[in-house]
Amino acid sequence: MGKTITTYLIDGDPKGTQYSFISNKICQIFVIPRSNLEYLNEQEKLHKPAFYILIGEDEATKPQAYIGETENFKERIKDHDYKKTFWQKALVFVSKDEDMTKADVQYLEYRAITDAKKANTFVLNENKQVPKAPNLPEHQRDAMDEFFEDIKFLASFIGCNIFEFFQPKEEHLFYTKGRGCDAKGFYNSSGFTVLKGSTIAHNCTQSFQWKEKREKMLKEYATLDNGIWIMLSDKTFSSPSTAAMFCLGRATNGWIEWKDKEGNTLDSVYRTQLED
Secondary structure, eight states: OOOOEEEEETTSOTTSSEEEEETTOOEEEEEEEGGGGGGGGTOGGGGSOEEEEEEEOOTTSOOEEEEEEESOHHHHHHHHHHHOOSOOEEEEEEETTOOOOHHHHHHHHHHHHHHHHHHOOSBOTTOOSOOOOOOOOHHHHHHHHHHHHHHHHHHHHTTOOTTOOOOGGGSOEEEEEETTEEEEEEEETTEEEEOTTOEEOSSOOTTOSOHHHHHHHHHHHEEEETTEEEESSOEEESSHHHHHHHHHSSOOOHHHHOBOTTOOBHHHHHTTOSOO
């Protein structure tokens, strides 16, 4: 089923301050760069109860996030701006009806930290514990569960995969082996995802171009067990070739390297979908 998303760029910049919402839904996301916190003075909705995520991204390392809730985001962010150095932008989720309570956003925080830790795509150093779920009436808990599904959708829509984790029955799996590697993954609109449990080649060939970056990624996404690197969480790469090179530690064409159980290459499955 299709969805209609309305996005408004406050200053006309695709990477700047903006907000989005799904038609016929009450969940609204504000994306606010740290450099434009003055926007909070103009937006009354951000002076109300809100659920939020602070994000810091670095292409060479695993991204970092902090998940929180507040009765007044404008006041709460002052403390984070002073005390937290890692973040670059805030994702703030509010109700278009402005009717959420403190207990509602506490429940959203509980759901979010639980799912984000399960996905393990972001470092959550400052969310060490999963908070207890507040005692909401059944009808309100159901409403917040639905609201949280919209939060996950909108976060994914703006490119934040903090809640995304593998659902095996829905994906066409591909595999690659060699140099001590035994990896599996799938390809979709986000890129190629190498799955948790995959075995990764211990070292790189002499001609490999990004050894240092690969070593950092291995330390963040995998564990060394008896000399073997094993993925502790899923990791999505922008292309099949980057994923294959990470797994094998050598240059390779991922479109040919990744094969399904029948021996079909990724190229034959996805690049020949259009009829002549």
